[in-house]
Amino acid sequence: MKLLSTCDRDAAFSLSEALRLGAAPDGGLFMPAHVPVHVRGSVPSDRSLAEFAADWLRPFFADDTLEGELDAICAEAFTFPVPLVAPLGTDRSLRALELFHGPTGAFKDFGARFLMGCFDRLAGSEPLTVLAATSGDTGGAVGCAAENRRSARAVILFPAGRVSPFQERQLTCWADNVTAVEVEGDFDDCQRLVKAAFAQPHLSAAHRLTSANSINLGRLLPQAAYCAHAAFRAAENSGELPGFIVPSGNLGHGFALLLARAMGAPVGPVILATNANRTLLEWHRTGRYEARPSVATLANAMDVGNPSNFERVAALDPGAAEVTVELVNDDAIKARIAADYAASGYVWCPHSAIAAETWHRLGAKRQGERAWVTAATAHPFKFAETVEPLIGSAVEPSPALASIEGRSTAKQHIPARLEALAELLDREKVAA
Numbered sequence: 001m002k003l004l005s006t007c008d009r010d011a012a013f014s015l016s017e018a019l020r021l022g023a024a025p026d027g028g029l030f031m032p033a034h035v036p037v038h039v040r041g042s043v044p045s046d047r048s049l050a051e052f053a054a055d056w057l058r059p060f061f062a063d064d065t066l067e068g069e070l071d072a073i074c075a076e077a078f079t080f081p082v083p084l085v086a087p088l089g090t091d092r093s094l095r096a097l098e099l100f101h102g103p104t105g106a107f108k109d110f111g112a113r114f115l116m117g118c119f120d121r122l123a124g125s126e127p128l129t130v131l132a133a134t135s136g137d138t139g140g141a142v143g144c145a146a147e148n149r150r151s152a153r154a155v156i157l158f159p160a161g162r163v164s165p166f167q168e169r170q171l172t173c174w175a176d177n178v179t180a181v182e183v184e185g186d187f188d189d190c191q192r193l194v195k196a197a198f199a200q201p202h203l204s205a206a207h208r209l210t211s212a213n214s215i216n217l218g219r220l221l222p223q224a225a226y227c228a229h230a231a232f233r234a235a236e237n238s239g240e241l242p243g244f245i246v247p248s249g250n251l252g253h254g255f256a257l258l259l260a261r262a263m264g265a266p267v268g269p270v271i272l273a274t275n276a277n278r279t280l281l282e283w284h285r286t287g288r289y290e291a292r293p294s295v296a297t298l299a300n301a302m303d304v305g306n307p308s309n310f311e312r313v314a315a316l317d318p319g320a321a322e323v324t325v326e327l328v329n330d331d332a333i334k335a336r337i338a339a340d341y342a343a344s345g346y347v348w349c350p351h352s353a354i355a356a357e358t359w360h361r362l363g364a365k366r367q368g369e370r371a372w373v374t375a376a377t378a379h380p381f382k383f384a385e386t387v388e389p390l391i392g393s394a395v396e397p398s399p400a401l402a403s404i405e406g407r408s409t410a411k412q413h414i415p416a417r418l419e420a421l422a423e424l425l426d427r428e429k430v431a432a
C-alpha cells in the first residue's frame, strides 16, 4: 500500500519508508492512500490476537518489503492478554478493555513492540535513533521495547516534574541504548523539540532519526488491530454495534479506533474522553481547532494541548471521523475512582477513570442501548500515589511492574531548546 502525507497528497511512500521516517519530510503525517475494508465477519474473532492482527493489517503491508515479516512482527508484539472484563458486574453494559497487561503496564506496549519489530528488520547495519516525547507512558514502553536492541537507540524526552514517581523510574531504568532526557518544560515542549529535530535534514540524517510517538503510523496500526478484535468480541453479545469510549491525549488511540471502524470493525458511536485539556472539546463545540498550552492533570499521560493526530482525524472522510467529546476534570476522576471501587472493588487508573466516568454520564437509557467498551489504558499501580488514598487500600503491582523497582536509574537534563537536544544527540552518539 502507498502512504501519503497529510500535507502533500501527491508524493507517495512505501509503508517501510513511512515507518522508517516516522513523519513525512514535508512535516505532515503519513496516512494510507486508501482505507482497506474487510468484509464484515470475514476476519474470525476466535483466532489469537497476534493472528487476528496480522490478518487485519495485511492490506497495509501488501507489496512492501516487510510483507513476509508481518506474522512474525505480530507474534513478537502481541504476547500478553487483552481481557474484556465487566468491572461493574455483567448486568451493566460497561466492558473495560484491559490494555495494561504488557511489560510496562500501558497500552503503549503494543505499538512500541510492534514498531521495534519493524525497525529490527528495516535498520540495516547502523542503528536508528528513535526519538520519543512522552507525558508519561509512551517513554516507558519505548524504553522497554528498545532495550538492548541492536537496531535502535532510544532518546526519550519527558517534562520535568510532570510524570508520576513510578513513571519517572520507568523512563530512566533501561540499558545504555536508552537515554532518558528530562526537559525544562511541558509535554508540548518535548513534542515541539522532537518535531523540530525531524525538520532539520542534517540532524535527522546524521542520527538516522525516527519516531516512536503516535506520529509514526507503525504505533497506530497494532492499536487499530486490537480495537477491531475487541469490537468483534463485544459485538457478539450486543444487538446494536458496541460504543467505544477512549481516553484521549495525543489522539493516536482515537485515530486507531476510527481507522478500525472505517475498515469494517463493528464499532458504533465513538466518544473521545479528555482530561481538563480542552482543545478537543472546543473543536467539537465550535468546529475550530486551536492548540492550547497543556494543563497538568491527574491523568498526566493525556496532558496534551496540541494533539498530534488531530490532522489524521481531520483527513478522514467526515462519516468515518464522527465522534463526540466529553471532558472529565480531576475532581470527577477522583470521585469516579473512589465510587467504582466502593461499588465493585474495581480499580481504575486516572486515565481509565475518565472513560468510566464518561460511561456513567451516558445515563441509563443510552447505557442500555448497546454494549459500551472503555479502554483501560494503564495499570493503576503506576499512579499509586493518586489512587491509593482514594480507595483506602494498597494497589498491587503486576510482576513486570514490580521488577522495575530494583533497577538503577539515570537521566540527562536539558532546557527546551533544539540546540541542547542536538548537542545531546551528538554526545550520546560518540559515547555509544
Ligand SMILES: N[C@@H](CCOP(=O)(O)O)C(=O)O
Residues within 6 Å of the ligand: 133, 134, 135, 136, 137, 138, 139, 212, 213, 214, 215, 249, 250, 252, 301, 302, 308
Ligand atoms: N500519552 C503520551 C503522550 C505521547 O503520545 P503518543 O501517543 O504520541 O506517544 C504519553 O504517555 O507519553
